[in-house]
Amino acid sequence: MAIVELSGVKKDYHTGETVVHALRGVDIQVEPGEFLAIAGPSGSGKTTLLNIIGTLDSADEGTVIIDHTDIPSLDPKERARFRRGKIGFVFQTFNLIPVLTAYENVAFALDLLDLPEREVRERTMQILKDVGLEGMEDRRPAQLSGGQQQRVAIARALVKNPILVLADEPTANLDSETGKAIVHLMQELNEKYGTTFIFSTHDKMVMDHARRLVLLHDGLIQEDIRRES
């Protein structure tokens, strides 16, 4: 059963007299455990699509079912709870809290889950080890490189065992070698934990690594390519 089921999704943005048709009828299904890249020119609708899948934004028309839940039927509180429990986010600009250490940035994501302290510690230490930051737990973001900061952000997204991780241009602020290492890391975590990853990118190298590549053009899916890994 698909984890993401979108059909006929449309989204317009209105600014003054102008209307932008950001998504013009998108159908996409994603199965559990997929590692999927969304690519396309600037303005093609990648961020809009990720925000709708991530329940951060609503579609004007169409069906949005995530993990068998009809998202438009949830009220804002239910939607926030759904998002917090099931979806991890990784951003282009890392978005770590500067005054917290790497450990605290990750453990913070578990705060609202009301877990025993020992479990918070074990899960946080394990995921920081998985992303290659063992021994750096006490560093603040300013004491870490860009790639290391993105590793913390990936650990933060994964520590709550989400069903889905969404990453909007996760390598855009990294040099190509570091970007490559981050994509490899996401791939390893996808294989180790079976977490579904959906990420947008402009980067050819990142596209080449995805087992499935969805190309958006002008608010529509132009191609949906699946490759053997």
Ligand SMILES: Nc1ncnc2c1ncn2[C@@H]1O[C@H](COP(=O)(O)OP(=O)(O)OP(=O)(O)O)[C@@H](O)[C@H]1O
């Ligand atoms: N809040 C908004 N208000 C008005 N127009 C918007 C808004 N957000 C996005 N748009 C417009 O919708 C279209 C799709 O934008 P979107 O950000 O989804 O594209 P994108 O493919 O992610 O682009 P990029 O690669 O540049 O990040 C663009 O034409 C954009 O200008």
